[in-house]
Amino acid sequence: MDGTGHSNLPADQYERGLTLKKAGHYKSALAQFESVAADPAFALRAHAQSGLCLRAIGRLDDAVTAFKKALALTGTSTKDTVQLLYVLGRTLEALGRIAESLEAYRWLRREDAGYRDVADRIEHLSAHLASPAAKKPAHTSESVTDQTSKI
Numbered sequence: 001m002d003g004t005g006h007s008n009l010p011a012d013q014y015e016r017g018l019t020l021k022k023a024g025h026y027k028s029a030l031a032q033f034e035s036v037a038a039d040p041a042f043a044l045r046a047h048a049q050s051g052l053c054l055r056a057i058g059r060l061d062d063a064v065t066a067f068k069k070a071l072a073l074t075g076t077s078t079k080d081t082v083q084l085l086y087v088l089g090r091t092l093e094a095l096g097r098i099a100e101s102l103e104a105y106r107w108l109r110r111e112d113a114g115y116r117d118v119a120d121r122i123e124h125l126s127a128h129l130a131s132p133a134a135k136k137p138a139h140t141s142e143s144v145t146d147q148t149s150k151i
Contacts, residue, residue, distance in 0.1 A: 010036040017049060026053040037069075044073050048084060051091075060095050064088065082112045089121070098125050 007013075017032030030053040037046040051066030067088040071081065089104035105122050108115055 010039040010042050014042050014046065014049075017046075021049060021053055021056075026056045029053050030057075044070050044076060044080060047073070048080075048087075051087065055087075055091055060091055063091050064095070067091065078111055082108055082115055085111070086116060086118070089118075093121070093125070098129055101125060102129070 013032045013036045017029045017036075020026075020029035020032060030050055033046040033050040033053065036042040037050065039046075047066050047070035051063040051070065054060070054063035054066055067084055070076070071084050071088070076084075085104045085108035089101045089108065092098075092101035092104060102122060102125050105118050105125070109118050109122065113119075
């Protein structure tokens with residue numbers, strides 16, 4: 001137990017982070033996820049959730065780094081890889097890093113060809129790269145945080 005009466009067990013810290021994130025307390029949640037990221041049992045989920053929190057508070061470059069850390073871990077399931085690649089692609093897209101987002105989406109397509117709107121995104125972004133007049137990344141009204149609640 002810490003001085004606040006909370007357990008310092010990684011599972012408890014991770015769960016506390018999820019609760020804080022759900023309540024919109026992204027910075028506090030981020031601290032919980034970062035504290036358990038070194039634990040191999042929680043590293044993937046902690047990095048993924050850290051990325052979602054960072055994205056929610058507008059730290060998109062840091063979110064990209066967190067998602068890439070999660071993807072670099074060994075033993076990542078195909079399901080987790082696909083979800084991480086999607087949110088990474090969306091984040092890169094929001095940053096206007098079209099070539100990198102295409103790379104993430106194409107990797108995702110190799111893992112799961114029918115995942116969400118990836119085929120449409122690849123088509124749209126490929127056309128975007130071919131047309132230098134188009135400068136804005138594609139956006140949808142659906143939040144990335146909502147899309148990846150299962151990570």
